[in-house]
Amino acid sequence: MSFITIESTDDERLALFRLRERGLTNRADKRDDAGAGMFLAEGDLVVSRAHAAGCRAIAALADADRVPPIAHELGVDVFIGGDEIRRMVTGLGMPHPIVAIFERPPRPSAISLLSQSRRLVIVEAVDNPANIGGIVRNAAGLGWDGLLLDGTSGDPLSRRALRVAMGTTFALPHARTRDLMGLLDDECTRGQRDLIALTPDPQAADLRELAASLDAARPRAVMIGAERAGLSDDALRLAIPARIPMAGAVDSLNAAAASAIACWALA
Numbered sequence: 001m002s003f004i005t006i007e008s009t010d011d012e013r014l015a016l017f018r019l020r021e022r023g024l025t026n027r028a029d030k031r032d033d034a035g036a037g038m039f040l041a042e043g044d045l046v047v048s049r050a051h052a053a054g055c056r057a058i059a060a061l062a063d064a065d066r067v068p069p070i071a072h073e074l075g076v077d078v079f080i081g082g083d084e085i086r087r088m089v090t091g092l093g094m095p096h097p098i099v100a101i102f103e104r105p106p107r108p109s110a111i112s113l114l115s116q117s118r119r120l121v122i123v124e125a126v127d128n129p130a131n132i133g134g135i136v137r138n139a140a141g142l143g144w145d146g147l148l149l150d151g152t153s154g155d156p157l158s159r160r161a162l163r164v165a166m167g168t169t170f171a172l173p174h175a176r177t178r179d180l181m182g183l184l185d186d187e188c189t190r191g192q193r194d195l196i197a198l199t200p201d202p203q204a205a206d207l208r209e210l211a212a213s214l215d216a217a218r219p220r221a222v223m224i225g226a227e228r229a230g231l232s233d234d235a236l237r238l239a240i241p242a243r244i245p246m247a248g249a250v251d252s253l254n255a256a257a258a259s260a261i262a263c264w265a266l267a
Contacts, residue, residue, distance in 0.1 A: 001074070005064065006081040009088045013079065016101055017061055017089040021158055025104065033175070037104045039157040041167070043096045044068040049167030050102050060100040061089055068098045104157060110148060110177035114187065117145035117173075119267065120221040124180060124235055126255050127226070129154045133164025134256025135224065140168040142263040147174040148183075148221075181234045188238050193219035197231050197239035198262055200252040204241035211265045222262045224255050 006014065017040075025037035038058065041047045048070045051057065057074040064080040071078045086095035114120070121139045126132060132154040139147060147156065153176075154161060156169045177183055187193060194214055198207075214220065223239055225231030231239075244253065244261050252258065 002077050003062075003067070003071075004077055004079050006061075006079045006085055009085050014061070014085070014089065016059055017099065020091075021155075024101075025155070025157075033107055033109055038101050039104055039162070040099060040101055040159050042090060042099050042159060042163055044070050044098050046162055046167035047074075047098050047100045049170050050100070053105070053170035055102040055105050055170070058101040058103060060098060061086060062098040063095075066097055071098055074100060108146075108173055108175050110175040110183055113146045113148060113173055113175040114183065114192075117221075118193075118219040119144040119263075120146050120148060120193075120219070121259060121263065122148045122180070122184070122221050122223045123153045123225075123255075124150045124223065124231055125226040125229065126153045126224060128255070129158045129160040130164050131227070131255040132156055132158070133161035133169075135259040136161065136165040136172055136174075137168045138256065138260040138263050140165075140172040142260070142267050144263055144267070145173070147172055148180070149174065149176045150180040151176065151178040181232075181238070184235070184238050187221075193221055195221050195223065195239040196242050196262070196266065197223045197236050198225070198258055199230060199236065199241045199243055200246070201241055201243060204243040207242045207244050207262065207265050210240065210242045214266075220266060222259075222266055224259055224262070227252075227255050 024040060041050045057076045059076055060071055060074055060078045062071045062078050062080050064082050083095050089099055090096055121144055136156055156174050162169055223231055223235055
């Protein structure tokens with residue numbers, strides 16, 4: 001391990017840091033349970049949590065004037081540079097004191113996550129990375145066991161999702177499936193857990209009343225859909241529809257905010 005000073009934004013040794021989401025991981029990589037591809041962690045908190053979770057660093061870029069302590073622990077060469085160089089990497093006006101590229105870790109299969117989780121958040125067609133990051137942080141912070149994503153939902157290891165989640169992603173196991181309805185149909189057939197679907201439908205059960213009526217000893221899952229379209233008809237058919245009571249002309253909250261209320265009420 002060594003610290004290498006970078007003087008120019010054109011330095012070829014920074015090529016890896018210039019990669020954006022598609023360059024770090026293609027569509028196949030982020031759906032590979034074996035852990036193919038890479039991800040970029042921004043900021044000393046997220047980098048520290050990725051490292052503590054056992055993710056293997058490939059390279060790092062740190063502030064030349066204030067090298068964060070985590071830079072000494074990564075076991076890789078650390079490039080150091082000024083604000084202009086680090087701003088080029090992050091694409092943000094305020095550069096982070098450190099960014100690091102990590103190998104993507106393997107993740108559990110959807111089936112194994114279902115078998116191991118008593119409190120599970122399920123997302124369908126939630127593609128906004130900020131919402132994914134918010135859902136992750138809410139679920140992890142409120143004591144839920146895992147996150148199950150369908151094939152169209154966003155990537156919890158994307159830069160923005162990791163940033164919004166503040167690295168809590170590594171404390172919440174997640175899995176992805178291309179056959180979400182098939183898995184859930186099997187769960188319902190076997191009566192393995194209570195499945196609650198969030199919806200603004202005024203005919204749905206009040207979330208507070210439903211939470212009070214459920215058997216706390218039974219595993220449960222809460223389903224959250226895309227903000228405009230909501231959950232699919234197939235998802236609603238399999239689950240107990242539940243609504244968060246709203247006031248006035250507001251019919252719903254965004255997906256991340258709704259997940260916080262649901263995770264708290266159903267925990």
